[in-house]
Amino acid sequence: MFKSKSRLAAAGSAFTLVVTAVGISVLGGGAADAGVTGQTATAITYPLVRNSVAESQVVNYSLGESDLQKAFVAKMLAVPANGVDTSAKLKDGVVAEVDLAPAVQTKLNKTGPTYLKHWGTVHRNVIGAADAELAATSTQAPLGDGALNLHTASAADKVAFGNEVDFAGGNVKDLGTVGYSVYTTGENNALGNNMPSIAFEIDPNVAAVASNYSSLVYVPANGTANVWTAFNATTDPGKHWGLTGTAFNATACSINGARCTWTEMLDYLNDGGDDAKLLTATVSKGRDYAFSGAVDALKFGGKTYDFEAAGVSVS
Ligand SMILES: [Ca+2]
Numbered sequence: 001m002f003k004s005k006s007r008l009a010a011a012g013s014a015f016t017l018v019v020t021a022v023g024i025s026v027l028g029g030g031a032a033d034a035g036v037t038g039q040t041a042t043a044i045t046y047p048l049v050r051n052s053v054a055e056s057q058v059v060n061y062s063l064g065e066s067d068l069q070k071a072f073v074a075k076m077l078a079v080p081a082n083g084v085d086t087s088a089k090l091k092d093g094v095v096a097e098v099d100l101a102p103a104v105q106t107k108l109n110k111t112g113p114t115y116l117k118h119w120g121t122v123h124r125n126v127i128g129a130a131d132a133e134l135a136a137t138s139t140q141a142p143l144g145d146g147a148l149n150l151h152t153a154s155a156a157d158k159v160a161f162g163n164e165v166d167f168a169g170g171n172v173k174d175l176g177t178v179g180y181s182v183y184t185t186g187e188n189n190a191l192g193n194n195m196p197s198i199a200f201e202i203d204p205n206v207a208a209v210a211s212n213y214s215s216l217v218y219v220p221a222n223g224t225a226n227v228w229t230a231f232n233a234t235t236d237p238g239k240h241w242g243l244t245g246t247a248f249n250a251t252a253c254s255i256n257g258a259r260c261t262w263t264e265m266l267d268y269l270n271d272g273g274d275d276a277k278l279l280t281a282t283v284s285k286g287r288d289y290a291f292s293g294a295v296d297a298l299k300f301g302g303k304t305y306d307f308e309a310a311g312v313s314v315s
């Protein structure tokens with residue numbers, strides 16, 4: 001069924017057009033025009049009177065997207081800058097990770113350093129005015145950016161920092177290379193052999209000594225003032241290892257006697273029977289002198305422990 005309505009065009013000069021219908025009239029209502037009622041053909045006067053074009057007078061009765069210029073439609077559909085102002089306008093209501101650029105996803109999934117549990121002040125071994133603090137340093141730390149700052153106010157004070165959980169039950173003989181880096185000062189050195197120690201609390205299991213507890217302590221010669229110095233406690237030729245406790249007084253490696261090298265210490269502890277067993281691993285200072293310095297890059301058990309402001313990491 002063909003129907004015709006004269007498209008309103010060529011306006012510009014005033015003239016009159018009579019709407020005509022071929023076949024079934026579009027005006028006055030017909031089967032094909034059920035939505036248009038109560039209208040009769042009337043003369044149209046140009047130019048059109050303002051507000052005189054109703055929807056029913058447009059071809060197909062409405063302006064669809066296809067009737068509009070493509071560029072205009074694109075402009076209408078374009079999202080303006082800052083045009084998305086609520087999450088309801090986003091697909092799924094949220095910007096999920098998958099919606100982000102791959103480079104941004106990579107940044108989001110970049111893993112930071114993992115810090116270990118169970119490292120902190122060993123309160124059982126703190127006396128008086130002393131503290132151990134993981135912090136940034138004013139120097140170039142040997143590992144990372146931070147270090148373990150140690151401070152004792154006087155010869156009467158003591159502090160220890162370490163791990164009382166994760167090394168318990170390990171064998172002393174399996175410690176491998178033991179060492180650390182120390183930052184000390186001229187003021188510290190002026191007081192004597194004034195260094196922080198590496199101290200493992202152990203069950204020595206030495207048959208000749210009735211003791212289930214001692215601290216296996218390494219105290220090296222003073223480091224160079226105002227710089228970081230690395231110490232290998234297992235190859236140190238000095239007798240810088242000792243066992244604490246009155247039960248070990250007058251024994252070969254007593255801290256109150258001549259002390260031992262690491263090799264001598266392992267030989268002494270290797271007396272048969274049960275092996276010497278670890279209880280804790282710590283860095284300690286005191287009681288001997290006032291001290292202010294730092295420790296980093298603690299090594300034992302095939303690992304290196306990095307003391308940083310945010311925690312202790314291992315490599
Ligand atoms: Ca024992």
Ligand SMILES: [Ca+2]
Nearest residue numbers: 205272273274
């Ligand atoms: Ca033994």
Ligand SMILES: [Ca+2]
Nearest residue numbers: 143144146307
């Ligand atoms: Ca560090």
